[in-house]
Amino acid sequence: MHAAVVPAERGPLERLLSLFAEVRRGEAGTALLMALNIFLLLTCYYIIKPVREALILSVPGGAEIKSYASAGQVILLLFFIPAYSAFANRVNRIRLITWVTAFFIACLIGFYLFAQARLPMLGVVFFLWIGIFNMMIVAQFWSFANDIYTPEQGKRLFAIVAFGGTTGAILGAGIAKALIGPVGVNQLMLVSAAILGVSIVITRIVEARAHGDGMRAGPSAPQAPLSKSGGFQLVLSQRYLCLIGFLVLAINLVNTNGEYILGKTLSLLADRNIAAGLAGVADARDYKKQFIGSFYAGYFGWVNLATALIQLFLVSRIIKWAGVRVALFLMPVVAFGGYAMLALAPVLGMVRVVKIAENSLDYSLQNTARQALFLPTSRDAKYKAKAAIDTFFVRSGDVLSALTVFVGTKLALGPQQFAGINVVLVLAWLAVLAGVAAEHRRLTESAKAPAGAPAVEPA
Numbered sequence: 001m002h003a004a005v006v007p008a009e010r011g012p013l014e015r016l017l018s019l020f021a022e023v024r025r026g027e028a029g030t031a032l033l034m035a036l037n038i039f040l041l042l043t044c045y046y047i048i049k050p051v052r053e054a055l056i057l058s059v060p061g062g063a064e065i066k067s068y069a070s071a072g073q074v075i076l077l078l079f080f081i082p083a084y085s086a087f088a089n090r091v092n093r094i095r096l097i098t099w100v101t102a103f104f105i106a107c108l109i110g111f112y113l114f115a116q117a118r119l120p121m122l123g124v125v126f127f128l129w130i131g132i133f134n135m136m137i138v139a140q141f142w143s144f145a146n147d148i149y150t151p152e153q154g155k156r157l158f159a160i161v162a163f164g165g166t167t168g169a170i171l172g173a174g175i176a177k178a179l180i181g182p183v184g185v186n187q188l189m190l191v192s193a194a195i196l197g198v199s200i201v202i203t204r205i206v207e208a209r210a211h212g213d214g215m216r217a218g219p220s221a222p223q224a225p226l227s228k229s230g231g232f233q234l235v236l237s238q239r240y241l242c243l244i245g246f247l248v249l250a251i252n253l254v255n256t257n258g259e260y261i262l263g264k265t266l267s268l269l270a271d272r273n274i275a276a277g278l279a280g281v282a283d284a285r286d287y288k289k290q291f292i293g294s295f296y297a298g299y300f301g302w303v304n305l306a307t308a309l310i311q312l313f314l315v316s317r318i319i320k321w322a323g324v325r326v327a328l329f330l331m332p333v334v335a336f337g338g339y340a341m342l343a344l345a346p347v348l349g350m351v352r353v354v355k356i357a358e359n360s361l362d363y364s365l366q367n368t369a370r371q372a373l374f375l376p377t378s379r380d381a382k383y384k385a386k387a388a389i390d391t392f393f394v395r396s397g398d399v400l401s402a403l404t405v406f407v408g409t410k411l412a413l414g415p416q417q418f419a420g421i422n423v424v425l426v427l428a429w430l431a432v433l434a435g436v437a438a439e440h441r442r443l444t445e446s447a448k449a450p451a452g453a454p455a456v457e458p459a
Contacts, residue, residue: 021316035164046172055123070398073131085230108193139390151375159316231388240439250429252397306360325437327369342419
């Protein structure tokens with residue numbers, strides 16, 4: 001059993017980081033490296049997001065293809081996840097992360113060459129690929145974080161680590177905007193590939209520090225080999241993992257429906273302004289684009305600011321004092337209240353406040369607490385089941401949302417009715433979360449049992 005001796009004196013880094021989370025002596029270096037690593041991964045993704053949009057929207061029917069892409073990604077993941085699991089069975093964690101990341105680097109270089117050669121349908125292929133890449137690379141990072149930290153350390157330090165991702169998402173978009181003019185769209189793929197290369201180096205440094213510091217089981221303890229079970233098999237055979245999968249699906253379904261409610265409410269308001277002669281411009285299309293673009297610019301700014309503040313000052317404290325389980329309930333409670341109000345009066349100002357609250361909690365507290373759910377699980381679950389949950393189940397939520405919107409629009413439902421649908425879905429979300437919380441309590445209590453007790457009961 002892991003037993004850490006905590007010296008009384010902390011270094012300057014530990015004291016600085018303790019403004020945001022409880023950081024003990026010797027923990028600051030690895031925590032900052034992990035934060036830098038997820039910062040680079042999210043920066044990489046947000047640099048190539050504009051490339052994705054440029055390539056997909058430049059092909060005939062690109063906007064329609066975007067709406068159907070989630071279904072294509074789900075189908076591809078049915079093949080990718082078993083292949084990933086099979087590879088994970090054959091290598092240790094550092095080789096797994098290194099080679100999977102190197103594969104994505106090779107893909108980016110290949111896409112750059114194909115883009116330079118103006119290969120037909122590249123936009124569709126790249127769009128499908130990046131939908132898997134951004135889920136997979138982040139899921140793999142958090143698998144590594146769950147593996148090197150004990151449950152006690154993770155609950156304290158994940159807030160600092162996750163803040164790296166928050167800043168990476170914010171700054172990555174700014175870097176893309178600054179580079180896309182002088183460098184070019186296609187060249188951003190090479191920039192992202194280089195960043196992924198740096199990420200591999202940092203991961204290997206963290207791995208060396210983890211062994212040297214004796215994190216988890218001691219400096220000479222070998223990594224437990226993974227079983228032959230695949231990611232999907234693990235999820236379906238263990239109640240806890242299956243419930244997490246459905247939890248992730250419910251979160252994404254509600255959130256994506258909420259984005260549709262926001263976009264539809266905004267579009268209808270712009271149309272009403274034009275019809276009422278409030279636009280004040282001759283070209284109605286230009287007014288609508290400017291109205292929507294101006295709204296989203298401010299909206300994303302508030303979401304990013306609220307996310308950063310919650311991540312820095314609240315997440316670690318909430319998880320420390322209330323625990324992971326209570327932290328997970330805060331977002332659906334806020335979402336339930338918000339969508340219940342929207343079902344009564346879906347005015348734009350209220351929709352805006354509800355979505356800022358929901359998204360900022362999702363990107364900060366909810367994300368950090370959800371990652372912590374894997375701390376008491378087996379290494380199989382951390383690497384293979386987590387990869388399946390964070391990719392397939394997330395994209396399945398997108399598909400179900402698209403289906404909900406399709407059926408709803410055919411029935412001529414408006415934002416108010418969609419808000420009512422989300423109220424029902426949030427109740428289902430809370431029911432699933434209750435099951436997750438019960439299983440999490442059982443696992444954390446069993447982890448306190450004498451050494452040798454399994455982290456996750458076999459199916």
